[in-house]
Amino acid sequence: MKTSEQAVTRTPAPAIRIDKVSRHFHDAQGEFVEALRSTSLDIAEGDFVAIVGPSGCGKSTLLNMLGGFDHPSSGRITLDGQLISGPDIDRGMVFQDYALFPWLSVLDNVMFGLRHTQSREDARAIARQWLDLVGLADFERKSPRQLSGGMKQRVAIARTFATNPRVILMDEPFGALDALTRRFLQQQLLKIWREHRKTVVFITHSVQEAVYLATRVVILTARPGQVKLDERVDLEHPRQINDPKFRDLETRIFDALDEELAKTFKLEASDGYAD
Amino acid sequence: MARSHPVVGSLGPYVFAMLAILSIWQLAVVALAPPPSILPSPTLVGQTLLEEMSSGALFVNAGISLARVSVAWVLSAVIAIPLGVFMARSRLAERLIDPVIELFRPISPLAWIPLAILWFGIGESGKVFIIFVATFFPIVLNTVSGVKRVDPVLIRAGRVLGCARQIDLFWRVIFPASLPSILVGLRISFGTGWAAIIAAELVASNSGLGYLIADGMEILRSDLVMVGMAAIGVIGVLVDAVFKVLQTRFG
Structure with missing residues (x-):
């Protein structure tokens, strides 16, 4: 624990390396889709990276590839130098629709x-904690x-962190x-993250959420997705959303996003006329 | 008020429906005065019911019919559930097996009775065969749809939570997630099996509720026929109620 914390504060070694990753496929209608084009991103141990972008910018594609559910068409993604080849308990995932087992x-x-590695008693004790x-x-x-x-x-977050x-x-x-629930969960997540310093990759639509939580905010361009902006957030926790520095950062991110949103709408509009 | 008592409240409609049927029946007997072999009075049927119960004949025959259905139904489930899982997980298997199932499914299990007698005689195996046919398809089809409809996000959750091998994923995620649908198939098929055993026993048997009915007809004892029919209905409802309880527990 101690050593990894020092690693965070000193020169962080990249835990995840996304190296010139492209992803393209044919959608259900047979249309060629280029979701990501030669995207590169290094994520350091203990970083909390929020990825923001217009819908369809490939941020979910990127997360799926990190999860091992999807694979790059070209380029490579490594975790600690190991190529990601499939889902693994090493890379926990929290889903929008919770995915609890009913x-x-x-x-x-x-x-x-926990049942793969722990005895029933130990698993129960960890889960209760x-x-x-x-x-x-x-x-x-x-x-x-x-x-x-x-x-x-909250159960899903506990389930993921527990492993x-x-x-x-x-x-x-x-x-x-x-x-309101969202705000409460953001605070809870931050508390847990600051205690455990996990490397987190967090997809969101909300710029405010990104700046509130993350150590780094990455903006992807409209399709095909590429890194448009990569901002470090050096604000102390708890962050105040009306702090001028918070506002400044938010504005800068929104400016970058606006350009991409304009492109997305133009794209959709031209699609609409073509049909 | 019935509302104040939950059991009475839920049984109320049943009691009311039974009383209505019995009244209409009694009225018809009084008004038309048919010979008892055509339409016996409710009291006569009630007497026969008591006789058949006290002699134990009703329980023995009902037990035999239930045992036949249960054996064939378990056999059917043992084959149909794995087959359904296999079909749902393998595209090729589904494309090969599905047409065969679609072809055989519309054939009533009763249409198999002649062949069953020719192949197996009138012993137990012929009846087990007919019930097997009657129970097989509902189980296969509900298993296929249950396994196919497992929420993909649950499968993903299972995989990131350490189910690396397909077999772990199956037992820990896919099977429990599709269990409610499999239970529906088991419940429906027990009903179709129960209907089919009576038919099979009517044609070729010397025991079971179907035999009781066929025997009653031959000796012109409509009261005995009706006792057999009532037993079929009551047992059908009871078995279904047990399944409903299971479904709410695992569903």
Whole structure:
């Protein structure tokens, strides 16, 4: 633990290296789609990287490739120098729609990823610890069906962090939640992240969320996706959204995004006329 | 008020429907005065029911019919569930097997009775064969659709949570996720099997509820026929109720 924390504060070694990655495919209608073009990005150990971009910019494609569910058409993605070839418990994932197993209790959901490596007792102890940390200790016997959206996502976060992965990939995890729940979960996530310093890659539509949470905000261009802007966020936690520095950064990111949004709309408009 | 008592409340409609049927029946017997061999009175059928119960004959025959269905249904499930899983997970298997199933599915299990008698005689194996045919398709089809409809995000979650091998993924994610649908198939098929065993026993048997009915007809005892029919209905409802409880537990 100590050594990895020092590594964060000193010169961070890149944990994830995305090297000239392109991804293109034919969609359901047989149209050629170029989602990403020669995108490169290094992510350091302990970084919290938020990726923002217009819809269809390839940010989900990128996350899927990091998860090992999709593969680059060209280029390579490595974690600690190892080529990512498929999904692995090393790379935890938090999904927008929670993906809890409805036939398992809350506790059994959190224990799910621990059963491969831990005894039942140890798994239960670790799972309880994490449920406690997200404030759901009293809900361990409940079925996920009985929980609200925010609570489900807290269970999913506990389930992912409990397995102690190298990297945590989050695919618009708070996108389906109302504003207040969202704010609460952002704070909880930050608390956990600051304690455990996991490497996080976080996809979001919200610039404010990105600047509030991340150590680094990456903007992707409209299709084909490429890195448009890569901003380090050096603000102290807890960040204030009306802090002038926060606002400044937000404005800069919005300016970059606006250009891409304009392109996206132009693209969609021309598509519309062509049909 | 029935509302104040949950059990009475839920049984209320049943009791009401039964009383309505019995009243209409009794009225018809009084008004038309048919010979008992055509339409026996409810009281006569009630008497026969008590006799058949106290002699144990009703329970023995019902037990035999239930046992036949259960054996064939379990056999069917043991083959149909793995086949359904295989079809759902392999495109090639589905494309090969599905046309065969679609061709055989519309053939009523009753149409198999003549062949079953020719192949197996009138012993137990022929009946097991007919029930097997009757229960097979609902289980296969519900298993296929259940496995196919597993939310892909659950499969992804399973994989990032350490289910690296297909077999782990199957037992820990795919199977439990499709279990509700498989249970529906098991429930439906028990119903179709239960309907088919009576038909099979009507034609070729010397035991079971179907035999009880056929025997009643031959000796012109409509009251016995009706007792057999009532037993079929009641057992069908009870078995279905058990499945419904299972479904709410695992669904």
